[in-house]
Amino acid sequence: MKRIYLLTLIAAALCAFAGCRRELPYPIDEVQRGVLIDVVRVPGTGGVIVQGQTAGDYKVKLSIPAYQGDYSSLDRAQLLAVLADTQGDASSRVVEDGITAFPVEKSISIADIYAKFGLSAPARGEALYITANVILKNGKTIPGWSEHTGFNNQAFDGWKVDGRAYSGSVKYPVTCPLSIDAFAGAKTIKDEWWEETYQITVAKKSDTELEVSGLFEGKADHSLTITVDPVTHTVSVARQALVDNTSTLGMPYTNLSLSGSGTIDACDGKITFSATVTVDQGSFGSSTFTIY
Numbered sequence: 001m002k003r004i005y006l007l008t009l010i011a012a013a014l015c016a017f018a019g020c021r022r023e024l025p026y027p028i029d030e031v032q033r034g035v036l037i038d039v040v041r042v043p044g045t046g047g048v049i050v051q052g053q054t055a056g057d058y059k060v061k062l063s064i065p066a067y068q069g070d071y072s073s074l075d076r077a078q079l080l081a082v083l084a085d086t087q088g089d090a091s092s093r094v095v096e097d098g099i100t101a102f103p104v105e106k107s108i109s110i111a112d113i114y115a116k117f118g119l120s121a122p123a124r125g126e127a128l129y130i131t132a133n134v135i136l137k138n139g140k141t142i143p144g145w146s147e148h149t150g151f152n153n154q155a156f157d158g159w160k161v162d163g164r165a166y167s168g169s170v171k172y173p174v175t176c177p178l179s180i181d182a183f184a185g186a187k188t189i190k191d192e193w194w195e196e197t198y199q200i201t202v203a204k205k206s207d208t209e210l211e212v213s214g215l216f217e218g219k220a221d222h223s224l225t226i227t228v229d230p231v232t233h234t235v236s237v238a239r240q241a242l243v244d245n246t247s248t249l250g251m252p253y254t255n256l257s258l259s260g261s262g263t264i265d266a267c268d269g270k271i272t273f274s275a276t277v278t279v280d281q282g283s284f285g286s287s288t289f290t291i292y
Contacts, residue, residue, distance in 0.1 A: 034142040036153055037132040038063045040167045042105055047232035049174045051124040051267075054111035060130050060170050063103035065161050067076075076098055076100050081113045082145045082169075086125035088249040093117060094133070094147055096262055122174040124267055131169035144168065150168040176267040178230055183210055183269065184290075191216070193287035195275050202291065212291070219248050226271065236261045246279065253279035260286070268292070 041047060041084065042059035047054070060063075062079075064071055079096040093116040108130060114122065122128070131144030131151060145151050151169055159166035184204045190197045200214040203224060212224040220242040227236045239259035246253040261274025271291040277284040 005142070014065055032051035034136070034152075035074040035134050036068050036156060036159075036166070037102075037134060037144075037168075038065055038161045038166055039130060039132055039144075039169055040161070040164075041170045047172070047229070049110060049122045049126075049172045050130060050177055051174050052121050054109075054121060056110060058110060058172070059105050061103055061105050062099065062132060063161065065159050065166060067159050069257060073136050073138070075135045075137045077102075078135065079106055080131050080133050080144045081116070082129040082131060082151075083113075083117050084127045084129070086123065088099070089104060090145075090147065091117070092143075092147075095130070099132075124174055124176065126174040128172040128174070129169045130172070173233070175233055175265070176268040178228075178233060178264065180204060180207060180210065180228055180230070183271065184254075187291050189215070189292075190290040191287075192289065193275075193284065215242055216249065219243070221248075224258060226273070233264050233266060234261065235271055236265050237273060237275055239278075251279075252285055253281050255280045262289075 026150075036062075040061050042061050045059040046056040060079075062077065066289060074268050077099040078094050079099065080091055080092055080093045081095045084090040093113070095113060095116070097110070099106075110122065110128070113128065114120065129145070129151075130132065133144050134142040136142070143152060153166075153168045156166045156168070161167070164259065181204055184202050187200050187202045188197060189200045194216050196217060198217045200212055203211045203213070205211045208228050210226045210228065212226060214220070215224060221244050222240070224237065224240055224242060227238070229235070237258055237260045239257050241255045241257045243249060243256035244254065246256050249256070256277065256279050258275040258277060260273050260275030262271065264271050272288065274286050274288050276286050
């Protein structure tokens, strides 16, 4: 409280000395209050798009977070598709108009969306995003995405919806068909924590799990299990102790562990994840690991 009080006095003194403009740095009468719409992928439906293919079950759910409160100013919402090409350039098309009931699930036709962009099929490296435009009763449109400002409502990540973080859009990366068997065998890892690139062995543990042996140039006491989500082509690493006593690594700690998440690239045969490295005595922070 004392620090805040002092800063207030300093600010007041500066205003008295230099003079303060009462106006905000933007026209307050032009500020438009919008309505926040949560857009999330429906569980069990497609999470990626396979290059060259438009078939598949894709659905998103639109809802208005409880934090929003009154949204009587909302006339309707539009489903907006944003397509980023292989160069990162993006454009958008309205997919559906007249959405007035929430929550609601909407099916996504990849073929129809690509046709709206004048394209016949998805290409590797593209990414399709689904978000929502807000149309207010006064006729104003608040875009979910624009080429000048990007995605709207990025500052609401702290809001919770159904026990998870607010989601303003759903991303569908275009990739290759995933075969977890292709990731098994002798591999190379670029280990930023160990600051070396070395050889490892990856084994298929189950249809959704890979087991990595030979970490830290073979000095790890235990293997690492990586869990693969074949729907979203993402990976997760639950906290696992790899080294019982780090004296073997030249450090006086115990139970060196990794935990984190990342992606699996079915096209290039690469797994990249960011993991927090911890020991009983503390944390080394986050490092990136790339298996190929």
